[in-house]
Amino acid sequence: MSETASTAPIPTTWNIFQLAWPLTLKAMMLHGIVVTDSLLIAALGEESLAAMGLAAAIGTLLLGILLAFSNATQIRVAVAFGANHPVDLKSGFYCGLAINLCVALIGIVGVWLFAGGIVQSLAHTPDIAAQAQRYLGVFMFVVLSEAVGQCLSGHFDGSGQTKVPFYSYLIAVPANVACSVVLIYGLFGLPQMGLTGAAVGSAVSSILRAGFLGAVFYRQNRWYRDVSGWRQGSFWIATKRHLFFALPIAATFGSSTVANSAAALIYAKMSVNQFAAMTLMMPWVQIAGTLGITWAQATGIIVAQLLGKAYSSAALDVFLRRAWRIAFVAAALVSVTYLFVCLASGWIYQGLQDETKFALMSFLPVLLILPFPKGSNAICGNTLRAGGDTIYVMNIFVGGQWLVRIPLTAIMILYFDLSVTWVFTLLLVEELVKFPAFHMRLFKGKWKTGQAGGA
Known part of the structure; x- marks a missing residue:
């Protein structure tokens, strides 16, 4: 150091x-x-x-x-x-x-x-x-x-x-x-x-x-x-190393896009009111959740800079504890936003039928909890990527999407015809499944070398 x-x-x-x-x-x-x-x-x-x-x-x-x-x-x-x-x-x-x-x-x-x-x-x-x-x-x-x-x-x-x-x-x-x-x-x-x-x-x-x-x-x-x-003495070699580092991040996005499209097609099999409720709420989940995601992204940028400066393991831990405290504050603000959206849904979307309004309100328990594990997972994901552990992060995302959320969505809707309330809980289930995998990897600390994925 x-x-x-x-x-x-x-x-x-x-x-x-x-x-x-x-x-x-x-x-x-x-x-x-x-x-x-x-x-x-x-x-x-x-x-x-x-x-x-x-x-x-x-x-x-x-x-x-x-x-x-x-x-x-x-x-x-x-x-x-x-x-x-x-x-x-x-x-x-x-x-x-x-x-x-x-x-x-x-x-x-x-x-x-x-x-x-x-x-x-x-x-x-x-x-x-x-x-x-x-x-x-x-x-x-x-x-x-x-x-x-x-x-x-x-x-x-x-x-x-x-x-x-x-x-x-x-x-x-x-x-x-x-x-x-x-x-x-x-x-x-x-x-x-x-x-x-x-x-x-x-x-x-x-x-x-x-x-x-x-x-x-x-x-x-x-x-x-x-x-x-050039890095490694050659533009060609540097580009290959860069591409090797970047491909898992791109694959993570591609998997997420395809998974969301597959989920949307399955949602369409629900009743009109339940599908409408899901369609109305999902943009709010993305927009309001931006606060926690960008905080995690900024944390990842600083972690990468600190790794470049060869900060000690103890210093990195101190920084992450600080970042996590505010991440929970951001999660609380997102939860409050979701609460307002659910309570004001009848005013925001006038003319909705009672069944659709009831479905929107049924999402509230999940929405109040979701930002906390999602925000903490985002901190882990961005930190691990900063340390070069991009393949592991990709595996967690892909596994959560294709081994948990999409199969369970299909089973709940196509086979058991469960209500949209149960389907919506899968957003939380996916984050809880990813939670131990992310946090255990982070606590092992290999990412602190900046070479966790061979970057």
Whole structure:
């Protein structure tokens, strides 16, 4: 351990908060973009909404994969930043950028080859299919620009500059709304593009965001032109090591996406009222849960930086105890939010039938408990990833999804026809199953070497 690490102060909860609040607001703005686009498209009618839903399912999958790879870049950069190794910082960024661009190009080729057939088979009418394909064609520019933008965001987040990506969304969101409104409805003499106009708005905002991040990156680092060499002495070797580290994180996201889609298809077998209740509550679970997840993400960034600085095991334990205390406070705030949503569901969603309202209220006991194990598991997961234990984290997530939640969901609905209340408890059951596996691994402490997964 270096002398600097042995004498440097241990980060406080305030240090975590400084990283976490921009991450939280950025995540909420991302959810807001989806809601805003839906509101703008709603005026075009159900067919346009259906077309957007089809296209967005494919586009969101590609963006999510890019985000997963960018999260890996974030961890690699955080370790290099903590160690103050310019060559590793340069390698983390450019290896991540190369991987992102390859993934984006593979995705674009895949959409060009296969998306048309998928959309036509799922669309109810030829017009819906045509609209979805036009939207996807333009949206590929979003995928390409986000390959760059997400990697730049990962670099800034890993360097502790989480405000910079947040500021980029302060530019992107208004640009998206303004451009989309003008092009959807053909204002100011511009062509009326309908649904395709929303895709153009997203592309313009994404390009602006990537441009802003690139300008800040150049101003700070000049693209690392003054830093020579690569990690492990070769760009190719460094990229392979980076990819090996990143693949389990991407696989975790892919598994989660497929599992959620499978669960949604099974939910559709419930009665209309019960399915409606589940459909209404799941977005709240994701949005309100952002507070705990981003706190855990900020904790993981700092842990990676501390590992790069070679902090002692005792210092890491002190930091994590501090992080955990506030994580439980965040969980309590999320629980209160869920309580408000359940109690105010009749006012938020006016016109609901009594059976749907009863189902929403029946979720409350689970919602009051869920944030606590979920938040603690998130702290463990992000900490283990920071220490390079990405494969183990992937195994826990995949096991919880495909050995517990999805099979039990199918059994409860398809075989026993249980109520939605019992089905909803599986969200808590999954977290409780993951709880001992996460915490036992964390307490073993192998991650404190920073080489738990051979990173």
